[in-house]
Amino acid sequence: MTTLFISDLHLDDRRPQITELFLHFLATEARQADALYILGDLFEFWSGDDISNPLNDSVQDGLKALTASGVKCFLVKGNRDFLVSKRFAKRTGMTILGDYTAINLDGQNVLIAHGDTFCTLDEKYQAFRTAVNIPWRQKLFTALPIFVREAIADKIRGKSKAGNQQKSMNIMDVTESEVINKMLEFKCDTLIHGHTHKPNIHDVALSANKQGKRIVLGDWFDQGSVLVWNEGKYDLQQRAFLTK
Template structure:
């Protein structure tokens, strides 16, 4: 009995090692899981559910093979794949979740999320997030020609890279008070998220003296990163990229 969590793979046609590790994980490990949760930024940037590239088709096929075998798959949108929609869900058999979702993890309640909304000091990013998640703007973008969408995405990505270089690490990390507020609001003592690329298990006591645990998933830039949960443990694990 195992439930798996992944996030921040940042898959693209150019991430050959990551793509290979992802495929091996899906076929050799996820296939045996009770469930798989993807907590955002599966893609380096998802341009829309109408992406018909070979890369997009292959990723969709991996999830479809998994769900067809009876493994439930759940997806929380990240800041790189906020354009994932119901068409993608239908094609893959995945279930799209909201920004914050409480799940039952072998009898223990946990709140899961991508993690970007916890970084409340990064006001510039949160303003950008609010803008691009407006339904009318996404409706317009999704109806643009694919070539134009890719050009727009390219500019957004370059702007994000330039902005990130000027930000302090503290601004891009979570705000502890927001973590506690979210956990308290959902009445849980366990939170699981990604986004910050700082894999760790944080145990702390809240302001109301409750013991809490926050688990941060790792990125897949240099190796695969997985949270493996069973009825008795929660373990952060890595997977080497291996031979080509």
């Protein structure tokens, strides 16, 4: 049984190489898997399920073709695509998961998340996350004209980029104690997440005599990043862009 994990593609018209690689990935490698988990920030910013454009349509069509072929596909919302909703899920055939989900892979309990909720030292971001996930605010935003939503999205992206440049890397990384607490709460020895754009595999001291693993997925800015899980073994791999 092969399960694939990806995150942080930040699909955007300004980065066509990523979209090209992702659509190729869906039509080839992902078709051979049993399941695909996308752990957030699939899009640079998702302004609503009702927006139709070449990028959004091609991605949704690619995902629908994958799920129609029999591959199970799951999405954990990130901080850029938190407005993905039921219409997107219905069109693509995907299942939208909550902030934390425990899954069983080859007899191992694995916790999956986008990863932003672990960055508790970034208090300004956590306040922003809480604010934008209030249902009435999301409903109000998606009721705005599309051009207004996209203008607001551009402004949010600009502020986010400028703000991150002023923050230390420690603030934007996960808080170890929060990671441990969640892994213990869900009784999982392995955690898989994205968000930090720092691909790596870390040891986690869950107790005095118990070690766990934290697997961090990479972004797709310079190449694809795929975690391949097969028969209890996992490998964090890269995929080259198809065109320069």
